[in-house]
Each structure stands twice: as structure tokens, then as C-alpha cells.
Amino acid sequence: MVSLFVFGITACSDDHDNVSTEQQETFQTASKDDYEPLTGKKLTDVAGQVATPIDEEGLADHISDNALPYVGRYRVVVSCKDPIVFCEQGTADFILNLLPDGTAHRTVIHLGTITFASENQYRQDYWKYDELNHQIILKRVSGVEFFYDIDKDKNLTMNLDRIANATDVNRTFFQEGNPFPHEAYKLKPENIK
Incomplete structure (x- = not known):
């Protein structure tokens, strides 16, 4: 043996x-x-995909031509006193990336701290341009819609009244105690095509 x-x-x-x-x-x-050269993929193609499908009725595979000027990255610094950024002290960068395929990527980066990625720090949503109201409408996975007014410099300013009252889903969501912005933040464009 x-x-x-x-x-x-x-x-x-x-x-x-x-x-x-x-x-x-x-x-x-x-x-x-x-050897063949290696081709990479964007991080958003392989990580952080939405686990819960949203109702995509009315969402196109890409945005309309009149929305193309608003494709890009927007950013604002928010105090951690505001519960929408989910941090305890200091400030956080609230970043919104609007892509030509109609997806929107929300990221919250807490300045000065290293934390693990959570569902509160990164989300994939969908967006469209409302030509009538000259607004960007961000539809979250939960069904809640956020409305951003566009100014002449392509800044996006939260429209708090529409966010709170535009739909029954929105009203219910915030009445249940979910975080509502303390102020109408102005997200400034960083990389507009």
C-alpha cells in the first residue's frame, strides 16, 4: 500500500x-x-450592475439627439449633515455621470476617508431630457424621479418641489422617511461633450 x-x-x-x-x-x-494586445472593459461594464431591474417602459436604448449636449460628468460637494450622502462628518463629492445610452451613474465619494463601496455610494439609474421643462429627469431603480433644472451654463440644479411632489411614488418614498436633499444642489459640469 x-x-x-x-x-x-x-x-x-x-x-x-x-x-x-x-x-x-x-x-x-x-x-x-x-501575443494579442489585451483589451479592457470599463469598470461600469463589469461591476456595480443593478441587481434589481427597473421598469424600463419608455426608456430608449439611447437618448434623443437634443439631449446629447448634456452627456457628461457633473459634480457638487455636499456636507455630511445632509443625509443624501450617507456620511457622518466632513463633506462628500456627489457625482452624476450621464451617458449617451441613457444610463446615469451616481457616485458619492466621502472626502478624507476610505470606505467600502455600498449601495449608498454607487447607483446606476436612467435619465432623459425633458425638452418642454428644460430639465434632466433621473429615474432611480426605486421608481423615484429626480428633476434637475438646466441653466445657461449647463449646470444641473435640483428642483426640490418636483422631486417631492411630481409623482405618487416620490411622495410616498419621502413620506416613508427616505433621505430628501436639504437644499437644491447645483451640480456643475466637469466633462461635457
Whole structure:
């Protein structure tokens, strides 16, 4: 029995040595021209995907042409006293990325601290441009809609009255005690196409 065990270990060891030799020969003869360049994916393509599907009725695969000027990254610094940024002290960056495919990515970065990513720090939503009211409408996974007025400099300012009262879903959501912005924050464009 012991001899079978030793023989098995020896056989495995021999196979391992052969593979190692073959691998070494391959690495020694291969050049950088033998390999295809690696292509990467955006982080948002592979991580942080929405776990709960939202009702996508009325959402197109991409935004309308008149919404294209508003594609880009918007940012505002918010005090941690405001519960919408989910931090205890200091400030946080509230970042909104509007993409041409109609997705919106909300990120909250707490300045001066390193924390793990949570559902309160990153969310994928959907957006559209309301030409009649000259607003960006952000539809969250929960069904709540946030409304941002657009000024001449393409700043997005939260319209608190519409956020609180525009739909039954919104009214119920905030009446249940979910965080409501303390002020009408103005998100400034950082990277507008």
C-alpha cells in the first residue's frame, strides 16, 4: 500500500516536472509579437450592475439627439449633515455621470476617508431630457424621479418641489422617511461633450 502511494506521488511529480519544462520552453521561445494586445472593459461594464431591474417602459436604448449636449460628468460637494450622502462628518463629492445610452451613474465619494463601496455610494439609474421643462429627469431603480433644472451654463440644479411632489411614488418614498436633499444642489459640469 505504501509503495503504491509513493509510486503515485512520484508519477505526479514526474508529470509536473514535464509540464514545467514545456512551459519554460514556450516562454523562452515566445516573443511579444506572439501575443494579442489585451483589451479592457470599463469598470461600469463589469461591476456595480443593478441587481434589481427597473421598469424600463419608455426608456430608449439611447437618448434623443437634443439631449446629447448634456452627456457628461457633473459634480457638487455636499456636507455630511445632509443625509443624501450617507456620511457622518466632513463633506462628500456627489457625482452624476450621464451617458449617451441613457444610463446615469451616481457616485458619492466621502472626502478624507476610505470606505467600502455600498449601495449608498454607487447607483446606476436612467435619465432623459425633458425638452418642454428644460430639465434632466433621473429615474432611480426605486421608481423615484429626480428633476434637475438646466441653466445657461449647463449646470444641473435640483428642483426640490418636483422631486417631492411630481409623482405618487416620490411622495410616498419621502413620506416613508427616505433621505430628501436639504437644499437644491447645483451640480456643475466637469466633462461635457
